[in-house]
Amino acid sequence: MHVLELLTTVPGIWVWVGALLTLAIFSFLFGDNPLYKVAEHLYVGVSVGYMITIYYWNFFKPDLIDPLFRGGQFIVIIPALLGLCYFAIFIQKLSWAVRIPMGFVLGWGAGVAVPAMLQSYIIRQIQGSLLAPEMLASWDTIVWGIVSFLGVITTVVYFFFSREQKGALKVVANIGIIYIMVGFGASFGYTVMARVSLLIGRLQFLLRDWLGVIS
Amino acid sequence: MMAVVLAVLVLVALPAAPDEVRAVDTPNDDGGSITVMWTLSADDAALSAYEVVRVAEDGDEEVVAVLPAGVSRCVDEGMPDGRAFRYRVNAVLGDTLRATSALSEPAVSRAQWFNTRRVNVLVALLLFGALILYFIGTARKGKKLFIRRIAGLDAVEEAVGRATEMGRPILYVPGLAAISQISTIASLNILSEIAKKTATYASDLLVPNRDPIVYTVASEMVKEAYAEVGRPDVFRKESVFFVSEDQFAFAAAVNGIMVREKPATICLIGMFWAESLILAETGATTGAIQIAGTDQISQLPFFVTACDYTLIGEELYAASAYLARDPLLLGSLKGQDWGKLVILLILVVGSGLLLVSGVKGLEFFRAIYEFFSVA
Structure with a gap:
C-alpha cells in the first residue's frame, strides 16, 4: 500500500498535521523560529508542486495535449508556440522572442479592460455623481448629495499631477485627502472584520476538529 | 347536438387572444436571440399565463416561454442565427383554455457589429485616447511636461x-x-x-x-x-x-x-x-x-x-x-490629467443643467443623465 494511502487510514492524521502546521505558522507571532521555518518551507514547496499539477491537469492537458493529440486541433499549436516563447528569456540569442507573447497578452488585456474600465469606473461613476432633481426631495438627500459631490470633486483634484499643490488647489486637495482617509477608515474596519472571521475559522478548526472542546 | 352546445360554451369561455404579435432580431447583441412583443389580451387580468410558441419554417412548434399575465415581451435565446422563425402567443385561462394569436412575421437572429447603447463608451474612449495620444506626441517632440x-x-x-x-x-x-x-x-x-x-x-x-x-x-x-x-x-x-x-x-x-x-x-x-x-x-x-x-x-x-x-x-x-x-508614460499621465479636468467640467456643468431639468420646459436637460446610462 502507498504511504499516503496508509496514512489516510489512520483516523484524524490529517487533522493533526493541519493543526500542528497551523500552530507552527502562528508561532511567527513570537518571532522567527525553527517551527515557522519548517512550516514556511513546507508550504512553499508543497504549493509549487501543487500548482504544477494544477496547471498540468487544468490547462496543459485539456487545452493543449488532448485537443492536439486526440482531437487533431492543430490550431492550438499557435498558443503553444506563444507560450514557449516565454522560455526564450533563458536563451540569450532568442530572448527577443519573449516580447511576442507579452505583446499579445498586454494588447489583449488592454483591449478587454479599457472599455470595461471606462464603462464601470468613469461613465457609471459620473452618472452616479451628478446632482439630479430627485435629490431635492428631502433635506437629508440634499445634504448627502452635496457631501458626496464635493467628495468626488476634491478627490479628483487630489489626483491631479500637472500642477503643484499650492494655494486654493492645496486646500481642495487636502479636503480630498480627508475624504480618502475617511473611506480608508471604513474599508479598514470592514476588512479587519473579514480577517477576524478567518481567524475564527482557524480557531474553530483547532478547538473543534482537533481538540474537540467545542461542538 | 350536445357537441355543438359544448363547442359554443367553450368559445364563449375563451379569453381574448393577444394581438399584434411582432418578432424582431434582438438589437445590440451577439446573435442567438429574437425578441417577441405583443399587445396584452383584453382579458389579461383573468389570465393564468401567456405561452410563447416558436414556429420553425418546416412547421415544427415549440413552447419557448410561459409568462405571467401582464407581460408583453419575451426574449427567445439560444437559437441558431440566420434561420427564420415565426411566433404565436397563446392567452391561457385556467389549465386548458387557450386563445391563440395570429402568427408573427418571420424574424431572423443575427449578431450586430456595434452595440448602439454603448456609444457613450466610444465617445469617452475617443476623447481620452485623443488626449493621451496628443500628450504622448508632445512629450516625444521633447516638450517638458510638468509632473508634481x-x-x-x-x-x-x-x-x-x-x-x-x-x-x-x-x-x-x-x-x-x-x-x-x-x-x-x-x-x-x-x-x-x-x-x-x-x-x-x-x-x-x-x-x-x-x-x-x-x-x-x-x-x-x-x-x-x-x-x-x-x-x-x-x-x-x-x-x-x-x-x-x-x-x-x-x-x-x-x-x-x-x-x-x-x-x-x-x-x-x-x-x-x-x-x-x-x-x-x-x-x-x-x-x-x-x-x-x-x-x-x-x-x-x-x-x-x-x-x-x-x-x-x-x-x-x-x-x-x-x-x-519616459515620454510614453509622461504623455499618458498628462492626458489622464486633462481627462480628469473634462470629468470635473462634466460634473459641475452637468449637475447644474440636470438640476434645472426639474423646471417645466427644461426637461430636455435630463438627456445628460441618460447619456451616461450604460447597458
Missing part, C-alpha cells in the same frame, strides 16, 4: 542611502499580480529606477516574485538597470527570484525573508490582496523604512496604517512616469 513631486518618491533616495549605510539589502516586492496588470507594469518601472540607485551605491537588492512571467521581466529589467549605470558586475542573478504562485505561501516566504535578511528598506509596490497587512506588519516589526503603493482600494488602508510612505492609487502610475521620465 510625490511624497513617497522623496523617500526612495533616502531609503537606498540608508540601506547602503547600514549594509543591509532593499527588499522590493513587485506585487502578486500578472504582467498584464497596469500596477505590475508601473511597479516594474519603479523597480528599474530603484535598481539603478542600488547599482550606483552597490547595495543589495532582493526581488521575490509570485508570477513566473513577472519574474523573468523583473530579472531582465534589473539586469538592464545595472548595465545602464555601468555596473553590470554588481548584478547578482539570484537577487531576483521566484518563490511560489500560492498567495499565502508567497507571503509566508517573504515574511521569512524580512525577519532573516532584515532589509533596511522594504518596497511593497504593485497589486496586493489579503496578504498586504501580513507583509506590511511584519516589515514594520523589523524596523525597515517601508514604501508601499497599490491601486487596490481595499488594501490601501493597510499600507497607509503600517508603512511609512504610501503611493495611493494613481500616484503609483504617476511615480512610475515621474521616475522613468
Whole structure:
C-alpha cells in the first residue's frame, strides 16, 4: 500500500498535521523560529508542486495535449508556440522572442479592460455623481448629495499631477485627502472584520476538529 | 347536438387572444436571440399565463416561454442565427383554455457589429485616447511636461542611502499580480529606477516574485538597470527570484525573508490582496523604512496604517512616469490629467443643467443623465 494511502487510514492524521502546521505558522507571532521555518518551507514547496499539477491537469492537458493529440486541433499549436516563447528569456540569442507573447497578452488585456474600465469606473461613476432633481426631495438627500459631490470633486483634484499643490488647489486637495482617509477608515474596519472571521475559522478548526472542546 | 352546445360554451369561455404579435432580431447583441412583443389580451387580468410558441419554417412548434399575465415581451435565446422563425402567443385561462394569436412575421437572429447603447463608451474612449495620444506626441517632440513631486518618491533616495549605510539589502516586492496588470507594469518601472540607485551605491537588492512571467521581466529589467549605470558586475542573478504562485505561501516566504535578511528598506509596490497587512506588519516589526503603493482600494488602508510612505492609487502610475521620465508614460499621465479636468467640467456643468431639468420646459436637460446610462 502507498504511504499516503496508509496514512489516510489512520483516523484524524490529517487533522493533526493541519493543526500542528497551523500552530507552527502562528508561532511567527513570537518571532522567527525553527517551527515557522519548517512550516514556511513546507508550504512553499508543497504549493509549487501543487500548482504544477494544477496547471498540468487544468490547462496543459485539456487545452493543449488532448485537443492536439486526440482531437487533431492543430490550431492550438499557435498558443503553444506563444507560450514557449516565454522560455526564450533563458536563451540569450532568442530572448527577443519573449516580447511576442507579452505583446499579445498586454494588447489583449488592454483591449478587454479599457472599455470595461471606462464603462464601470468613469461613465457609471459620473452618472452616479451628478446632482439630479430627485435629490431635492428631502433635506437629508440634499445634504448627502452635496457631501458626496464635493467628495468626488476634491478627490479628483487630489489626483491631479500637472500642477503643484499650492494655494486654493492645496486646500481642495487636502479636503480630498480627508475624504480618502475617511473611506480608508471604513474599508479598514470592514476588512479587519473579514480577517477576524478567518481567524475564527482557524480557531474553530483547532478547538473543534482537533481538540474537540467545542461542538 | 350536445357537441355543438359544448363547442359554443367553450368559445364563449375563451379569453381574448393577444394581438399584434411582432418578432424582431434582438438589437445590440451577439446573435442567438429574437425578441417577441405583443399587445396584452383584453382579458389579461383573468389570465393564468401567456405561452410563447416558436414556429420553425418546416412547421415544427415549440413552447419557448410561459409568462405571467401582464407581460408583453419575451426574449427567445439560444437559437441558431440566420434561420427564420415565426411566433404565436397563446392567452391561457385556467389549465386548458387557450386563445391563440395570429402568427408573427418571420424574424431572423443575427449578431450586430456595434452595440448602439454603448456609444457613450466610444465617445469617452475617443476623447481620452485623443488626449493621451496628443500628450504622448508632445512629450516625444521633447516638450517638458510638468509632473508634481510625490511624497513617497522623496523617500526612495533616502531609503537606498540608508540601506547602503547600514549594509543591509532593499527588499522590493513587485506585487502578486500578472504582467498584464497596469500596477505590475508601473511597479516594474519603479523597480528599474530603484535598481539603478542600488547599482550606483552597490547595495543589495532582493526581488521575490509570485508570477513566473513577472519574474523573468523583473530579472531582465534589473539586469538592464545595472548595465545602464555601468555596473553590470554588481548584478547578482539570484537577487531576483521566484518563490511560489500560492498567495499565502508567497507571503509566508517573504515574511521569512524580512525577519532573516532584515532589509533596511522594504518596497511593497504593485497589486496586493489579503496578504498586504501580513507583509506590511511584519516589515514594520523589523524596523525597515517601508514604501508601499497599490491601486487596490481595499488594501490601501493597510499600507497607509503600517508603512511609512504610501503611493495611493494613481500616484503609483504617476511615480512610475515621474521616475522613468519616459515620454510614453509622461504623455499618458498628462492626458489622464486633462481627462480628469473634462470629468470635473462634466460634473459641475452637468449637475447644474440636470438640476434645472426639474423646471417645466427644461426637461430636455435630463438627456445628460441618460447619456451616461450604460447597458
